[in-house]
Amino acid sequence: MRKLAGDLSLLSINTATLRKQLALPAIIEACAARGIGAVCPWRDQVHAMGLAAVARQIEESGLAVSGYCRGGFFPAADAAGLRAALEDNRKAVDEAKALGAACLVLVVGSLPGALAGRPEHKDIGLARAQVLDGIAATLEYARSVGMPLAVEPLHPMQGAERACINTLEHALDICDALDPGRTGAVGVALDIYHCWWDPKLEGQIARAGRERLLAYHVCDWLVPTRDLLNDRGMMGDGIVELRKVRAWVEAAGYAGAIEVEIFSDHWWSRPAEEVLDACIARYSTVV
């Protein structure tokens, strides 16, 4: 296993972690000042500041971009909606490219309207078919510009609204269908928050291998967890066997960043410096 302590070059901060405290330029500045190696910016945060300005700041800072969050949300209730999603994903690919991101993370979507609390139908099989088609179409373009797509399985508790791909196995089945040659053009973003519970996790990580493991996200699963979205824990505060899972990931050939992504009402209420201190300390000791 790689030695993390004393080497922040492998640490990446997903910028959602500090979205309530700081605007994106200040997050980038704070990460660079700490010697952190990379960031993974969110699209809305980039749009708020302007793509060109963010790209310039990141390049000047020397930070790597471990991923770009996020494309996806492919399902729709009609043809116009499906087309609009594809166009938006094409733009997301271009933005990821402009930022020099290692991959575009895909949160694939699920039942149309569910995220707004008004699902337009219940046919998750249809949503899954639309997701497959959407990734396939986006992949064609992404391949042409050289931007890897990282399908992120989300926790099953987010399966109605955010992603109808909820296991690493399912995500890898899609990768195999679209890229049987394992070219690296499509793979997975593995987030331990979403996948820790899976009895097939070790085997599917090995199956994924170096070509499919495009991103690795860490935080922790708190006991009890009090909210289905915004109660993620800082690494070490929950029950995920972080060291064990990272060993599986690295044994499979993953050599990329360790990205901290924490959606948490608690951590969003703390000063940014305190959050970064905690990320660095836990990255160095328990991840």
Added chain:
Amino acid sequence: MRKLAGDLSLLSINTATLRKQLALPAIIEACAARGIGAVCPWRDQVHAMGLAAVARQIEESGLAVSGYCRGGFFPAADAAGLRAALEDNRKAVDEAKALGAACLVLVVGSLPGALAGRPEHKDIGLARAQVLDGIAATLEYARSVGMPLAVEPLHPMQGAERACINTLEHALDICDALDPGRTGAVGVALDIYHCWWDPKLEGQIARAGRERLLAYHVCDWLVPTRDLLNDRGMMGDGIVELRKVRAWVEAAGYAGAIEVEIFSDHWWSRPAEEVLDACIARYSTVV
């Protein structure tokens, strides 16, 4: 598919659904008065009234007992805890037998102490090994008295505290390991609340077949879901494709009760008669 409308003999009420409104004798009385076919009592509710009295009331009422909730919680931090769990499960088998239950439902447990908010370790692999041993030991006794064990996979969001078996596939793997002859001595309790999201659901239901499908529980998954435990929906109020899943279950050979099990702060706040009205109406129209 079986026709449910106009025939309440296949309807079962899991008594947790009304646990905040009525004591167990009143629940049994209300179900019998409506012509509902069965109940599935919870162990704490039975203990509060006395096993013999409950068994007598159920027998006199003519209600069937579609299951007994619940055995399980096998993992423990030490040998004494493991032994105590086995002894308690043996008692649960005896109680299920005294009640004439169709099966003893097993919520298998997970990290010791996690249910109380203080997990004693993080090794879910160890918990899973203890669960396998615990079911094996309990099965030996349950076979000898003729009480089928129904392993219930719980939603992955409850995987740290309540059950480290979170997919139908995993539950069936355990059944196959312990009962390769498919004798009916061990199978699964399939609850759509826990399993609706699973992309392998249809295939695993077919794999389970008549010999392994020992109970079928319904409610609904609300969008949004606001609580990880007590925000289940009444059938038809959420996004589960109830009719589609029941078709799979019955095509696999299941001929037992349709059990309504709703943990819900909302429904617990409504009058018992209103809840039963809703259960009957939705059973007859959307399940």
